[in-house]
Amino acid sequence: MKLGIRRQLIISFILAIILPVVITLVLLRVFTVKVNTNTEFEYLATPDLFFENTTRKIQDDFSNVTNHSTIKIALREYFESLDGSLIIMDIEGKVLFDSEDSNVYEKNIIQEFDTQYGSDLNIMIAKDDLVKYVKPIIINRQLVGNAIYEFNEQTMADARMSEIVIYLAISFLAGIAAFVLLMVLMTINISRNILIPINKLSVATERVAKGELDFVIDCSRKDEIGVFCEAFDSMKNQLKDSLLRQKEQDEAKKQLIASISHDLRTPMTSIKGYVEALKDGKAKDEITFKKYLTVIENKTAGLDRLIDDLVIFSKLETGKMDMHLASLNSQELLEGIASIKEQELSLTQCQLIIKRPFPSVRIEADKERMMQVVDNIFNNSIKYSSGNCLIMLESKVISKSLRIVMEDNGPGIHEDDLMHIFQQFYRGDKSRSREHGGTGLGLAICKYIIEEHGGKIWAESAIGKGTRITIELPIIESDIYNAINDVMSADGS
Structure with a gap:
């Protein structure tokens, strides 16, 4: 030794x-x-x-x-x-x-x-x-x-x-x-x-300071100096990964700016055109008039969502996004969200399947933020659907957690993109992103909100087989026993 x-x-x-x-x-x-x-x-x-x-x-x-x-x-x-x-x-x-x-x-x-x-x-x-x-x-x-x-x-x-x-x-x-x-x-x-290894580390530090990160430090020793070398090498690799991520984010921000410019210009141009048409009296009848107003309303709603995403992103960056957590009944929370989504999707070509009843347990949650999470996930499903849209919503108790599952029959997500979809500004297939627009912040915001609730979120998908988003939220400790009894009773019946 x-x-x-x-x-x-x-x-x-x-x-x-x-x-x-x-x-x-x-x-x-x-x-x-x-x-x-x-x-x-x-x-x-x-x-x-x-x-x-x-x-x-x-x-x-x-x-x-x-x-x-x-x-x-x-x-x-x-x-x-x-x-x-x-x-x-x-x-x-x-x-x-x-x-x-x-x-x-x-x-x-x-x-x-x-x-x-x-x-x-x-x-x-x-x-x-x-x-x-x-x-x-x-x-x-x-x-x-x-x-x-x-x-x-x-x-x-x-x-x-x-x-x-x-x-x-x-x-x-x-x-x-x-x-x-x-x-x-x-x-x-x-x-x-001691001195020779420290001198090597000093030289390595100077190389890192100059931005050279593609080198390996000899860490063959098994004493404190070897541990220090390994820690330094690990730090260097983490710095390298961080710089790569920073570079990717900078590139994504550049693409975001270009995308936002496009996403702002396109609806604004459309709104401007319809407003000028209304001013010129081109809407001769009430049906045409309402049609123009509907288009303007939809374009304005899209701009609202874009601005909301940017505002939320700004709060995330500065750490000023407030969470108003309260003890809520999961059944009441999910029923409220489901009712709103049923009403919204009834005006679209998407079919919503809700598997009731929802579990009745108590969770610490912010009602508005949870609604925002579901909105973002549903909007993605609708945005990337190709006509015959189908979305399923269900919930059940798993161990000490409340699991919420949302699944669609969309085109699916490529395996290479799946691990990145919760990153800020990531928008996957560039051609699809340009076609459907968006900031690439929706799922990143969802991930932040769920983690602030003490939960976790992940996605499962395959090309041509749709996408499944799963959320798990912790159940309040005193309510876990009742939840387990409810699950056992449901299985027995």
Whole structure:
């Protein structure tokens, strides 16, 4: 499982803190062991034991004591550790070995020791920083001489302290170096995992700002940056779709303006012609006069519908379309609408089939807006019918909803157009649109009104098989039980 950026950063910072400390502590431990096992520090811990061991080596090789090179090799540890001097003499005070060739001075010292302490010596004299150790040399339980060790204790201590300081410095510098190395690695990791992808996103943002939307961002990562890349790519695609829709709407608006110009000019020209005919007295009889007035009335009604659609569209665009929802009885609402449509369609060639009785449930609805929805759907059915017009209206309760169905026997809608008919300005087949006119706003207005009621609307159609528009409105919760009982009773009867 790939770690996310947050976990990577947390682990990196923890390592950057802990690992240098661990390295420092490990080195301190190693150097501590080295100091504890180093003969150079043995004197500081157990000086008597150190000089006894050295004296024992002299005893073991006493026969070669006059051979300087042999003794210096045998006592190399002493000379390297303390950087001191050594005098070996017999019991008569004769100097057998002098590392500094200062026999006279050392003889005086021996004489002083003989005067004060006798010949069998095991003493230490410290004067200022100079330390002298005198150890007896005993072979086969007989005193054969003395070894006089002399060194500067402060110089030796300073040297040892310098070495300890060096060990400490190495330990802490190693910890600091580890910290710096980890910080460099963290910087490289952050650059590779965060900064480089962000730079790519920055470049992508600039491309989007320039209007370039046809490119893909690499989103192969599975961490937060990958999620961010996917979100950015999704946003880019949504922006692209939005711009395409905006372009389509702009094109539709242009077509709408051209259509409105045509739809306004044509009836206005017709009205103007009939008005001039009436003014010129061409209507010689009452029948002709009424015929002219009927034409003018119909053309004016068409203009009213066009203006109404534009006014409603303006309200939709500005969000100022008011809904006056109230608790209504569905049967009373539908009966009122059906009665009006029966009366209107009786004056046309369209036949209206109403499947009664309507369900009696309570819904939240705006009576005028629901009438407007039915008007728009019926007007479309009448507009696109080819003479023998048939419209069916029915309603029933489905689960927790009131379903209203309006179906006609018109020419139907092409499958490619069906998914767009509720969009603003969409008018499907251009040749049919020019022939029948309209703004392409009717069904878009219906969709808006129904959705404001908390319902939904959809269409089913096929070429040559008519169109079926279905509306579903939610039933008021307290009335659902009664509605279900009514449905069950109707099914039982």
